[in-house]
Amino acid sequence: MNLNTKAQEQNTYDAIVIGSGVSGGWAAKELTEKGLKVLMLDRGKQLEHVKDYDTAMKDPWEFPHRGRLTVDQRETHPKLSRDYPYSEHNEKFWINDSQSPYNEVKRFDWYRPDIVGGKSIMWGRQSYRWSDLDFEANLKDGIAVDWPIRYKDLAPWYDYVEKFAGISGTREGLPQLPDGQFMPAMPMNCVEIDVKKKVESAFKGRIITMGRVANITEPLPGREKCQFRNLCSRGCPFGAYFSTQSSTLPAAMATGNLTLRPDSIVNSIIYDEQKGKATGVRVIDKNTKQMTEYYAKIFFVNGSTLGTTFVLLNSISKRFPNGLGNDSGTLGKYLMDHHFRTGASGTAEGYDDKYTFGRRANGIYIPRYRNVGSDKRDYLRGFGYQGGASRGAMWSKGIAExxxxxxxxxxxxxxxxxxxxxxxxxxxxxxxxxxVTLDNSVKDAWGQPVLKFDVEFKENEKKMRVDMMNDAAEMLEAAGLKNIKTYDNGSYPGMAIHEMGTARMGRDPKTSMLNGNNQLHAVPNVFVTDGASMTSAACVNPSLTYMAMTARAADFAVKELKKGNI
Structure with missing residues (x-):
C-alpha cells in the first residue's frame, strides 16, 4: 500500500498536457510559466532542436531517391503516401500507417506525425486571425451552433501569441482579416507587385497582400531570421519559424517546471465519479507496451483534432459510456477540413530581365471577398487564395536536345x-x-481500437469550388497573364491538414462539448484547445487561433485552480 502511494506521488503533477504540437506547446509554456508543475506527454519520439533535423542541410543529390518514395515506403505507409507531405526529405517525422491504421467509409487523408513537436515542425506556417465574420457565421446562417466567443475575446490573446511566435505580414485594415502584431513582411517579387496593382484596380474589394507567416524577418531570442531556403518541412536549425522546439518548449523548460515524456501513447483519461472530475491518464509506453497512470489537477487535451477525439472517445466510464464529457452526443461529429486544389495559373511576359532572390518560404494571399458585405452567392461562406509568381529553370530543355x-x-x-x-x-x-467513430473490430499495434471516418464535402463546397476556379482565372486574365489554365484536382477531407470540429465549443451543454473557456461542460478540469474545439472552419488557416485560445484557456484554468473552482 505504501509503495502504491509513493508511486502515485511520483506520478502526480499540477497539470498534464496531452500532445506537444502547436497548441500543446503553448499549453506547456503558459502553465509552467504560471508556476505549475507540468507533465507533457507525446506519442512521438524525441526530436531535439537542430541536432535531429538530419536532412535540413542536405543537397538534392544526397538523397538516394531524390526525395521520392520507395515501394517499401508506399507499402508501409499506404495512406500517408497518397499525397506530398510524406517524402524522403522528412520520412522519419511521420507515423507508420501499418502500426497505426485507420478505417474509412469515405476517403479521409489523415497526416499524423510521430515526433515531439507534432505538426509544428512540418506546418505551412500561414497565420491569420479570425474575424467576427467567422465567429458570427453559424448564428447568422442558422446552421450548427453559435460560437460562445467573439473576436474581442481573442484579440488580446492574438496580440500576445503573435509577439512571441513572430508573424511577418502587412497591415491592410480589412474587417474580415484583422491586422496583427507583425514583423516586416517578406517582399513580393516584380510580377506579384504588378499583378497586385492590376487586380486591385479591376476588382473592388479584392486585395493582394503578402502571406502572414510564422517565419520571422527579424531575430528573436534564440532564433535567427528566415534564410529564404524554403526547406521548412525538414526542420529549421535557425529557428526561423515558429515550432514547439524553437519556441514554446525552450520557454517551458527554462522554468524548471516541465517534465516531457516522449513515446507515451495516451490511452484514456481517468474520471472519478465521486469527485466529478478527471484525476489522471492511462499511458502506454510505445516501446515496452506497458501501461502507467499519471495524475493531475487539470488536463489540457491537445493531441490534434483527431488524436484528441480518440482519447475522449476511448475514455469510457459508467458516467460517460460514450466518451468523456459526451453528454451532448456530439463528440466525433461535425468534422471539417478546408477544401483546396483548385484555381488557375498563367505565364507572365515582359519580365525577362528580372529574377528573384533566394527561395522565399511564403507566397501572396487574397483574403475572402465572397459573401462579404453586399456580395451574395448561391452558397454560404467563402474562400481565400494562396499563390505566387516564380521563374522556372531552363535546364530541363537539355534533356531532349x-x-x-x-x-x-x-x-x-x-x-x-x-x-x-x-x-x-x-x-x-x-x-x-x-x-469519426471508434472501430473496435480493428486494433493498432498497442491493442487500441482505431478511428473510422465517414466524411465528405457536400453541395455547398462543390458550388464554391466553381467560383474558386473561375475567379482565379478572371484575376490572372485582368492582370495581363497569358496561357491561363484552370484546374480542379479534387480535394478529399484531410488533405488540407486543417481538420477541425468533433469536440466543438458552444453555449449549450446539450449541443456542444466545450464552453467559452474551452472547458468540457461536464468535466470542468479538462480543457481542449486544439482543432477539435472549433465550432466552424472559416476559410483561413487555423493554427494561430489555436495558439490564442490555448493561452487564453491556460490563463483561465490557473485562475480557477487558485480559486479552488476546479
Whole structure:
C-alpha cells in the first residue's frame, strides 16, 4: 500500500498536457510559466532542436531517391503516401500507417506525425486571425451552433501569441482579416507587385497582400531570421519559424517546471465519479507496451483534432459510456477540413530581365471577398487564395536536345519563363453526419481500437469550388497573364491538414462539448484547445487561433485552480 502511494506521488503533477504540437506547446509554456508543475506527454519520439533535423542541410543529390518514395515506403505507409507531405526529405517525422491504421467509409487523408513537436515542425506556417465574420457565421446562417466567443475575446490573446511566435505580414485594415502584431513582411517579387496593382484596380474589394507567416524577418531570442531556403518541412536549425522546439518548449523548460515524456501513447483519461472530475491518464509506453497512470489537477487535451477525439472517445466510464464529457452526443461529429486544389495559373511576359532572390518560404494571399458585405452567392461562406509568381529553370530543355560546347551549357543556365498561380482554400460547413467513430473490430499495434471516418464535402463546397476556379482565372486574365489554365484536382477531407470540429465549443451543454473557456461542460478540469474545439472552419488557416485560445484557456484554468473552482 505504501509503495502504491509513493508511486502515485511520483506520478502526480499540477497539470498534464496531452500532445506537444502547436497548441500543446503553448499549453506547456503558459502553465509552467504560471508556476505549475507540468507533465507533457507525446506519442512521438524525441526530436531535439537542430541536432535531429538530419536532412535540413542536405543537397538534392544526397538523397538516394531524390526525395521520392520507395515501394517499401508506399507499402508501409499506404495512406500517408497518397499525397506530398510524406517524402524522403522528412520520412522519419511521420507515423507508420501499418502500426497505426485507420478505417474509412469515405476517403479521409489523415497526416499524423510521430515526433515531439507534432505538426509544428512540418506546418505551412500561414497565420491569420479570425474575424467576427467567422465567429458570427453559424448564428447568422442558422446552421450548427453559435460560437460562445467573439473576436474581442481573442484579440488580446492574438496580440500576445503573435509577439512571441513572430508573424511577418502587412497591415491592410480589412474587417474580415484583422491586422496583427507583425514583423516586416517578406517582399513580393516584380510580377506579384504588378499583378497586385492590376487586380486591385479591376476588382473592388479584392486585395493582394503578402502571406502572414510564422517565419520571422527579424531575430528573436534564440532564433535567427528566415534564410529564404524554403526547406521548412525538414526542420529549421535557425529557428526561423515558429515550432514547439524553437519556441514554446525552450520557454517551458527554462522554468524548471516541465517534465516531457516522449513515446507515451495516451490511452484514456481517468474520471472519478465521486469527485466529478478527471484525476489522471492511462499511458502506454510505445516501446515496452506497458501501461502507467499519471495524475493531475487539470488536463489540457491537445493531441490534434483527431488524436484528441480518440482519447475522449476511448475514455469510457459508467458516467460517460460514450466518451468523456459526451453528454451532448456530439463528440466525433461535425468534422471539417478546408477544401483546396483548385484555381488557375498563367505565364507572365515582359519580365525577362528580372529574377528573384533566394527561395522565399511564403507566397501572396487574397483574403475572402465572397459573401462579404453586399456580395451574395448561391452558397454560404467563402474562400481565400494562396499563390505566387516564380521563374522556372531552363535546364530541363537539355534533356531532349543534342548539344555540346559553351553555348549549349550557357543555354541550360538561362532562367525560364515567369508564371503565376492562385489556389483557393474554401470553408467547409459543419455537418453532423461528417463524423469519426471508434472501430473496435480493428486494433493498432498497442491493442487500441482505431478511428473510422465517414466524411465528405457536400453541395455547398462543390458550388464554391466553381467560383474558386473561375475567379482565379478572371484575376490572372485582368492582370495581363497569358496561357491561363484552370484546374480542379479534387480535394478529399484531410488533405488540407486543417481538420477541425468533433469536440466543438458552444453555449449549450446539450449541443456542444466545450464552453467559452474551452472547458468540457461536464468535466470542468479538462480543457481542449486544439482543432477539435472549433465550432466552424472559416476559410483561413487555423493554427494561430489555436495558439490564442490555448493561452487564453491556460490563463483561465490557473485562475480557477487558485480559486479552488476546479
Amino acid at each position: 543534342m548539344g555540346v560546347g559553351k553555348d549549349f551549357k550557357d543555354s541550360l543556365v538561362e532562367p525560364g519563363q515567369w508564371s503565376m498561380g492562385l489556389g483557393g482554400f474554401g470553408e467547409c460547413l459543419p455537418y453532423e453526419d461528417n463524423q
